Amino acid sequence: MRRVQIFSGSSHPLLTDAICERLGTSPAKVELKKFSNGETSVSVETSIRDQDVFIVQSGSDQVNDSLMEMLIMISACKGGSAKSITAVMPYFFYSRQSKKKSHRGAITARLVANLLSVAGINHVITVDLHAPPTQGFFGKPVDNLHAEPLIARWIKNHVPGWKEAVVVSKNPGGTKRVTSLADALKINFGLVTTDRRRSGTNGSLAGSGFLERMGDGGIESHISDTADTSPPNGTAAESEDSRIPPRIRTSPRLAPNINGASATSIPYRGLNGYTRSSPLAQSTRVDSASPPTNRIPVQREPVTNGPSRALRLEEKEEEEEDSANEYTDERAREVITGRLVQGHIVDDDAPSPVLSTMSASIATLPGDVMGQPQLDGLDPMTSSFISSTSAFQPDHSALGGSMDATAHSDDEEEGFKNPEFEHTVTLVGNVRDRTVFIIDDLIDQCGSWIAAAETVVKRGDAKKVYCIATHGLFGDNSLEQMEACECIDYIMVTNTYPIAPERVKTCKKLVILDISTLLSEAIRRNHHGESISALFQHFPD
Amino acid sequence: MASPNITRSREGSDSSFDSDSELFKHEIIKHDPAGLGTSKTPWQQTLAANRSTAPGDINDGLMELLIMINACKTASARRITAVIPNFPYARQDKKDKSRAPITAKLMANMLQTAGCSHVITMDLHASQIQGLSMPQTLHSSKLLIIAGFFNVPVDNLYAEPSYLRWIRDNVDVRKAVIVSPDAGGAKRATSLADRLDLNFALIHKERSRPNEVSKMTLVGNVKDKCAILVDDMADTCGTLAKAANTLREHGASSIVALVTHGIFSGNALKTLNDCDALSRVVATNTVPFSEKRKQCPKLEEIDVSPTLAEACRRTHNGESVSFLFSHAPME
Numbered sequence: 001m002r003r004v005q006i007f008s009g010s011s012h013p014l015l016t017d018a019i020c021e022r023l024g025t026s027p028a029k030v031e032l033k034k035f036s037n038g039e040t041s042v043s044v045e046t047s048i049r050d051q052d053v054f055i056v057q058s059g060s061d062q063v064n065d066s067l068m069e070m071l072i073m074i075s076a077c078k079g080g081s082a083k084s085i086t087a088v089m090p091y092f093f094y095s096r097q098s099k100k101k102s103h104r105g106a107i108t109a110r111l112v113a114n115l116l117s118v119a120g121i122n123h124v125i126t127v128d129l130h131a132p133p134t135q136g137f138f139g140k141p142v143d144n145l146h147a148e149p150l151i152a153r154w155i156k157n158h159v160p161g162w163k164e165a166v167v168v169s170k171n172p173g174g175t176k177r178v179t180s181l182a183d184a185l186k187i188n189f190g191l192v193t194t195d196r197r198r199s200g201t202n203g204s205l206a207g208s209g210f211l212e213r214m215g216d217g218g219i220e221s222h223i224s225d226t227a228d229t230s231p232p233n234g235t236a237a238e239s240e241d242s243r244i245p246p247r248i249r250t251s252p253r254l255a256p257n258i259n260g261a262s263a264t265s266i267p268y269r270g271l272n273g274y275t276r277s278s279p280l281a282q283s284t285r286v287d288s289a290s291p292p293t294n295r296i297p298v299q300r301e302p303v304t305n306g307p308s309r310a311l312r313l314e315e316k317e318e319e320e321e322d323s324a325n326e327y328t329d330e331r332a333r334e335v336i337t338g339r340l341v342q343g344h345i346v347d348d349d350a351p352s353p354v355l356s357t358m359s360a361s362i363a364t365l366p367g368d369v370m371g372q373p374q375l376d377g378l379d380p381m382t383s384s385f386i387s388s389t390s391a392f393q394p395d396h397s398a399l400g401g402s403m404d405a406t407a408h409s410d411d412e413e414e415g416f417k418n419p420e421f422e423h424t425v426t427l428v429g430n431v432r433d434r435t436v437f438i439i440d441d442l443i444d445q446c447g448s449w450i451a452a453a454e455t456v457v458k459r460g461d462a463k464k465v466y467c468i469a470t471h472g473l474f475g476d477n478s479l480e481q482m483e484a485c486e487c488i489d490y491i492m493v494t495n496t497y498p499i500a501p502e503r504v505k506t507c508k509k510l511v512i513l514d515i516s517t518l519l520s521e522a523i524r525r526n527h528h529g530e531s532i533s534a535l536f537q538h539f540p541d
Numbered sequence: 542m543a544s545p546n547i548t549r550s551r552e553g554s555d556s557s558f559d560s561d562s563e564l565f566k567h568e569i570i571k572h573d574p575a576g577l578g579t580s581k582t583p584w585q586q587t588l589a590a591n592r593s594t595a596p597g598d599i600n601d602g603l604m605e606l607l608i609m610i611n612a613c614k615t616a617s618a619r620r621i622t623a624v625i626p627n628f629p630y631a632r633q634d635k636k637d638k639s640r641a642p643i644t645a646k647l648m649a650n651m652l653q654t655a656g657c658s659h660v661i662t663m664d665l666h667a668s669q670i671q672g673l674s675m676p677q678t679l680h681s682s683k684l685l686i687i688a689g690f691f692n693v694p695v696d697n698l699y700a701e702p703s704y705l706r707w708i709r710d711n712v713d714v715r716k717a718v719i720v721s722p723d724a725g726g727a728k729r730a731t732s733l734a735d736r737l738d739l740n741f742a743l744i745h746k747e748r749s750r751p752n753e754v755s756k757m758t759l760v761g762n763v764k765d766k767c768a769i770l771v772d773d774m775a776d777t778c779g780t781l782a783k784a785a786n787t788l789r790e791h792g793a794s795s796i797v798a799l800v801t802h803g804i805f806s807g808n809a810l811k812t813l814n815d816c817d818a819l820s821r822v823v824a825t826n827t828v829p830f831s832e833k834r835k836q837c838p839k840l841e842e843i844d845v846s847p848t849l850a851e852a853c854r855r856t857h858n859g860e861s862v863s864f865l866f867s868h869a870p871m872e
Contacts, residue, residue, distance in 0.1 A: 036806040037776055038599035039630055044640040064604040071651070076642035106612035111655055115607070118650045 001025060003083075004527050005048050007073060009057030011066040012498045015090065016056040018516035023524060032069060040065065042072045044080055052527050053082040054125075056519075058497055059091040059473070067093050067112065071119045078120030086123040086526060087116055088519060090496035091442075091471045098131040113137035125522050127496050127515060128441050128470040143526070145518055147470040147494050148177075149538045152184045154492070154513055155437065156541070159466070165435035166190050166462075168427075170452035178439050184538050190429025190436075190460075192452045194340060338459040340423035343447045345454040425451065431460040442471035443493060446478035446485075453487040466490045471497045472512070483507045599629050603648075607655040614656030622659040622856060623652055624849060626827030627802045631665060634686050649690035660695045661852055663827055663845065664773050664801040696862050698852055700801045700825050701729070702869035703843050705736055707823060708769065712797065717767045718742055722784040730771050742768070744784050757787045764792035775800040775824060778809040782816040789818035798822045803830050803840070810837045847871070 005028035008016035016027050029045040055077070057070040070087065077085050097108035109131070116124070117139055124142045129135065135142040155162050168190040169178035175191060182189035338345050436456045443449060449467050456462040465488050472479075472493030479499075482488055483506070491507070493499075494515040504510060518535060525532045606623065613621050633644035652660065665687055688695040708714065719741040721730035727743050734741035742761025768788045775781055775798070785796045796819050803824025805813075813822055814837055822837075824830065825845045834840045847870040855862050 037804045038806070039633070040600060042642055048640065064600040067604065068600040071647060072642045072644050075644065075647040076640055079636060079643060080640035100615070104612055104616035106608045107615060108608050108611070111607060111611040114654045115651050118654045119647055
């Protein structure tokens with residue numbers, strides 16, 4: 001191509017080489033070094049006057065150095081009278097910090113967008129932005145390319161029996177990404193979601209509620225009570241709706257647990273009545289993909305006999321199905337739950353981290369509003385009021401509309417390692433004896449990936465698990481941990497982000513898909529002024 | 542009127558700057574007539590103190606500063622003052638060859654884009670003029686160039702009053718002479734010499750490449766005197782060592798170096814330890830270096846945090862800062 005210069009930053013020279021090779025050119029000469037005091041120095045060694053300049057720089061472990069280098073290169077090209085400057089950032093710096101996560105939190109992605117603009121870019125090319133609205137932070141055109149067609153083609157060519165496979169999202173926020181790929185491959189999809197439960201809080205509240213209600217009854221005696229009465233309830237639940245086979249694969253102890261939870265909830269509600277008095281309370285459930293429920297009043301009624309309990313159980317299931325209905329016509333036949341302690345699936349009778357059997361039983365009930373810890377039950381208005389008037393803060397809520405599913409997907413890693421927390425994993429969709437593709441946009445920490453993989457294998461009896469993402473950041477030693485995880489069979493990422501060659505060698509499961517075709521084609525089309533919309537389309541079979 | 546919030550940019554491994562910001566706070570509380578201390582509720586003003594350019598992680602520090610400024614901006618701070626004692630990339634302020642980036646200009650744009658409404662820095666105008674090839678630049682101060690990049694006010698403070706106090710306290714002033722290690726620093730050296738009523742000398746060096754010194758010529762008499770070398774920055778210290786050797790050859794009895802920004806990168810410590818002519822190297826704590834003091838006993842520190850704290854206080858209260866150009870506040 002004439003009158004084009006493609007510069008490579010120091011973060012990912014291999015990718016630039018691959019792009020240039022496809023375009024039949026070579027990277028433009030630039031000297032990148034550091035002064036002895038740590039300041040980055042850039043020296044552009046070829047003429048760029050009135051030429052189209054493309055600067056390829058991805059994130060790296062030294063993200064700030066990469067970013068400064070990029071900014072200085074842009075500034076140098078701008079000062080050197082380039083006709084246009086396009087920043088090619090396969091992985092966009094700070095893309096995960098695209099909204100305020102706490103009071104006075106920084107929106108760093110917007111800051112970076114502004115910095116790039118002020119340095120002098122005219123155009124941005126990137127791949128699979130973590131939050132697509134980040135495009136709006138730039139005053140300049142942004143081409144957000146999709147790796148999905150490449151991934152779909154790879155699946156079709158390399159995965160035996162992919163037509164029977166299931167695409168699974170490991171958090172509710174990623175559902176859109178997953179359904180898109182499922183549609184492209186014309187296969188089913190599923191969803192794994194985790195709810196954080198602070199077992200300590202739960203246990204103490206539930207315990208106190210019990211004592212109040214039961215009068216003299218101890219916890220153990222109550223469990224045995226409910227265990228005795230539970231089987232009829234379970235059968236009632238199934239017989240009421242015989243069209244659909246048992247949709248909850250109950251573990252031996254699940255039925256009594258449901259009873260225990262519903263029984264405790266009555267005094268529990270009484271203790272925290274003020275949180276329910278808000279009219280907003282009904283529309284503030286944020287912990288899963290289910291739509292806001294309007295069934296809370298039903299639960300106010302004392303639940304003491306079998307049929308009404310069974311009714312509530314049905315309603316719970318319908319909720320789960322409603323969420324599935326938003327995306328597909330097929331009803332979810334399977335809702336499977338599991339317990340997650342310190343990032344791993346445990347058996348239902350394993351001891352809870354804080355030695356509270358009650359918290360375990362509450363946590364096993366899927367999507368139960370009443371089983372929520374006190375803080376989670378607060379609606380945003382109340383919590384923001386509380387946080388602005390006192391030092392008390394609900395642990396992960398925030399102002400600025402961050403109480404959505406995506407925020408949870410960003411934060412989900414944080415709680416996994418914490419032994420204080422126990423999580424409930426819910427798997428929606430049938431994965432039995434099938435290959436599973438777990439999809440997200442990036443792999444950084446591995447906790448949620450391993451948890452999702454263990455859920456589909458141990459609870460859902462999946463045959464093979466592929467972890468697929470566009471950006472393989474692999475922070476800390478997550479690549480090694482995923483390699484060691486027996487539930488994961490393959491890890492597939494693209495080469496948008498540099499991975500050290502020695503790490504690649506040690507990881508047998510890792511498959512790296514070359515993305516340079518996509519980027520080079522985008523560069524070529526941009527230079528010639530052609531449409532890039534063909535790059536978003538899937539390859540014909 | 543509530544007092545400002547001072548935000549420190551990172552828990553440095555180096556303790557000196559931590560103590561600085563503590564001192565900032567301390568000074569401000571001490572001078573605050575209303576005694577309001579650092580109340581948190583209204584965000585009147587934020588002073589983001591960057592730990593400036595510690596070698597190695599300058600870009601990390603810079604990004605951190607920008608993100609902090611932006612966070613304060615989005616949290617509706619009324620005014621955000623960046624206190625950057627050692628302004629990064631100040632040396633790259635012109636297009637000295639084709640297609641070279643003017644990074645100092647980029648820096649100014651970035652700070653303003655992030656939301657900075659005021660900048661306080663120290664000894665910015667210090668000469669980095671390389672060689673005497675452009676005599677006209679002798680009088681063009683770097684302050685004007687870089688301050689011109691900004692559309693917001695830039696307050697440049699001077700370490701000179703702190704120098705003066707140190708010299709009076711530590712050197713026999715009657716037998717001293719101020720020496721500038723390069724022609725660009727002549728103005729600062731003469732200013733200091735005037736204030737102390739001393740003679741001054743100048744070393745003319747020819748520098749072929751940055752951070753490298755080739756030949757040195759001394760102008761002035763240093764025989765049997767205590768030579769005080771004054772420079773704005775000690776980086777690899779090659780210049781200082783060579784200048785000290787030149788002074789020793791010309792009969793100086795003892796040689797002391799005073800610098801504003803002690804970066805001491807590369808093998809600076811080894812150079813200093815090997816240079817017998819140089820007995821003491823004194824730097825201000827705009828850049829943290831107390832770890833390095835353990836490896837090089839010649840290093841000494843002047844605390845400039847009272848000056849910066851007083852500047853913060855005066856800026857916040859809308860008082861004049863120019864008093865600080867000639868006086869160092871008592872510690």
